[in-house]
Amino acid sequence: QVQLVVPMAVVFVPGSVPGDLPRPLPFRDVHEMEISVNLRASVASRYEVFYRSTTGQEEAALAAATAREADAALHPLQDTTLGSLTMYVVPETSSLLPQGINVYVGKHRSALVRAGGSLAALQARLREVAQVMSFTASSIAAALSDRVPDGQLSPDARRYLKSSLGYEITFSLLNPDPKSHTVDWDIEGAVNRYVKPVLDKLSLVANFSVDSQILYYAVLGVTPRYDKESSSFLLSAHSLPHVINPVEARLGSSAASLYPVLNFLLYVPERSHSPLYIQDKDGAPVSTNAFHSPRWGGIMVYNVEAPVSPQASLPLHVDVDMARVMGVFLAQLRLLFGLSWEEVPPEFLLESPGNEGLADWELDHLLWAHTVENIATVSTTLTSLAQLLDKIGNIVIKDDVASEVYRAVASVQSAVTKLSLGHLHAAFRASKEAVTSSERAFFDPSLLHLLYFPDDQKFAIYIPLFLPMAVPILLSLAKIVRETRQHKKEPTKMD
């Protein structure tokens, strides 16, 4: 039984304390909730809340002009362990939060919540905030998607990247028309400036490796349609699935690693098909001019402006605006991992994470989902390994397979314990070790059932050999038995 424990602190600014508190501040309380995954399994969640009032330093920080500054000032005063949450309840009339906004979620692990009158209303709001910032029932169910019976989840809920020890990211520049465009992209600089900070933050989750390539004469699989009204070329939404295939054959992948590959393609359309826009389902051009495919990567179309004079010499030199491009690619990377702002209620204001790419609480979100997924994967793997070994009675289990199994069991137990204590980082690391060990044990090449003969096959081989040999032996045995019996009988007869 997995129990997810979130340590939470609710800090009341003077003037925001609701009238109907059960006990005077400070006090602790526990909220429990059960997330049922399928008929037999469920995940329990526990929010251990510590209600208290502000310290002097926090009050000074909260006296800032805007919520953003308050959040920045509060950051050093907070509990920064992974998985924990701090919520500051500000009075209803406070000017920190703009009109119509009830919750401001910061870049780190805190939120500013507007007081709602009674304790019950406040708790309902706090519950909402806690769910956005840690995990919801649907995010846990999506992580355990292969155990949820079909039909309960829509097929699209299972589209996020699976938890893996590492990911490979490949940036590719596609130039189908090198005669018209010489495209220059400073990919190394862009990776160092924009991508590395995000990947450094995500390095807690997995190892990332980045490479890049330029492909010439790589065309999309679809011919775009010319639209007279906007005098541009359009790719409709339903032709997008067929765009990727011809290109995919030309994209390489590293021969040595087995990690999932995420491809980000930047396509500079040909002179004859410029400008090229992607249309969404309603026919409007997409502002980012990009689309992505779950578990694969994303493609962005980069339009080159027509030259000022029609006699400009070809090829045109194009300097790619890497900040804009990386903004789209990093947003796609977030979406591939499942971090999106879609499900946030409208009265919430989320602070933009800026160049870091993702907020601390979004990282926690990922860690919760991946830890639960890892634990589920380990238990399925070990159960199925046990079933396999039961079925083939005489399989030889090597010592290192046995030690990997023991290690996996110990790690997964430690992960579950750490989760129930609220130590998210330690639990995640333990779950990663458990997954590594269990995969190594399950996929060990020596466990091929073909190599171990069932007993009936052994009989089938040895019987034709030993049966003819056994016939005279058995007959002689019978003769001996008969003789001994006769011998025993005779003395009595002679007397």
Added chain:
Amino acid sequence: FQDQAEQFLRSGHTNNWAVLVCTSRFWFNYRHVANTLSVYRSVKRLGIPDSHIVLMLADDMACNPRNPKPATVFSHKNMELNVYGDDVEVDYRSYEVTVENFLRVLTGRIPPSTPRSKRLLSDDRSNILIYMTGHGGNGFLKFQDSEEITNVELADAFEQMWQKRRYNELLFIIDTCQGASMYERFYSPNIMALASSQVGEDSLSHQPDLGIGVHLMDRYTFYVLEFLEEIHPASQTNMNDLFQVCPKSLCVSTPGHRTDLFQRDPQNVLITDFFGSVRKVEITTETLSLDRDVAGSESKLPEEELATEPLKYAEQLPVAQIIHQKPKQKDWHPPGGFILGLWALIIMVFFKTYGIKHMKHVF
């Protein structure tokens, strides 16, 4: 609402894999290689890249010394269609196509030194097409004229795949004699199977080519290839049409199929769900606004290296150590009960029958 209904009928896969196996060797089994290569060609044409195809050919027909048209494998007589093409990528060739390697590919229990192209790196959102052809019988398929895979082993391998969620849906097509016996024992969910003939029937070959001297294709795969040539990546043809391919009048054998383990209705399963690679796509509506003026972290070059003396090649190889290594002693285990009992029986009977007086000569 229409969108939601469409969603539930669609498959939930995000990538496609294909494992195409030809199990026979020798020149007169040209048609099996041509079968496999035609399916390979269709699958590539419809979008599955080579990195997602595991092609296993047990013999090389294109460069076989008996091939009068080298570097080609034809599927039509009068050499209309060369299925070998320019960019075929064979992953397991010749003697590497064994039952063990096939099962290793399916279950993933591969030695760590295997390159990426020889692995089936599918996940729980992969639709896999498995096509097998060769000589088969009731409940088995012959590999390389020396070993066979039984339907029980195949069913167990699929169950191992399901346990580890290595597939979302699986389409199994087999073109051998008595092919339907191979899918009788499947018990894992989400498997659909097609076979070229029922138990007790033989699958027949299609047409010989007098120029090449062998039969070029098997009937079932020939008509499947004709059917697939009309499919393009956007087509909406479903599995029910594939079940109608090659009726008894054309095929002489009765093709069979099995859909009871499959969760969706075959009516809603598109051919491109398995043979092509139509990806799910979402429009990106969000973007991050990045601050341009940030100084990036310089790429860290490994500047500090421990100064070591350069090793000469001969020093790196401790030849003396290697050649004088004794073979590792195998641990001695006492003989098992069965052997002991057998010997005790034999000795006892021997001495009882021939008399105890021989004992003193032995000891």
